[in-house]
Amino acid sequence: DAKTTQPNSMESNEEEPVHLPCNHSTISGTDYIHWYRQLPSQGPEYVIHGLTSNVNNRMASLAIAEDRKSSTLILHRATLRDAAVYYCILYTGANSKLTFGKGITLSVRP
């Protein structure tokens, strides 16, 4: 499975934007970039996904580099509820399983 690299942790202030980076230099042409997050004591939760173009949804935005070797998840206004572990996952759908790495732990200061 193609691998992703994320920083271990990041801190943010409430109501400020947060940019969570992810490197995936070995991404293949058919890999989609998916982001999930896991809030404390809950199961993982889908956030957003993209292939080549930047994507927006009600939760976040996903900015994908032109060469697709990196991407950034953007939370426009962090809230305390956004404190979670965020996982960047390359997903082909070929075998459908998700391969989780360590993720990045986001802390949000009030």
Add this chain to the structure above:
Amino acid sequence: EAGVTQFPSHSVIEKGQTVTLRCDPISGHDNLYWYRRVMGKEIKFLLHFVKESKQDESGMPNNRFLAERTGGTYSTLKVQPAELEDSGVYFCASSQRFGLAGVETQYFGPGTRLLVL
């Protein structure tokens, strides 16, 4: 719409005993997955059902683990006999399968926290 539910939420058993975990996927979802996180490790895939058929069971750790999905609805994961290293959180997820690969979204349950003493 009800989400993925798992039962029990917690289970504490002794080594050598049997435990059965249950997952009820979102209604209409053909895909059902089991994952687990053992202490200090990453979330790992266990297996994948499409309806009642096992599509991929490459992540099952050994033959003490048995997963079933009779009738293509709910699934059970039985651990028999349980060992200390089986302790962890077991997650179930479900999804619909779309025609275009790569855009499938998996919906996770809250997990079952298993502690083997």
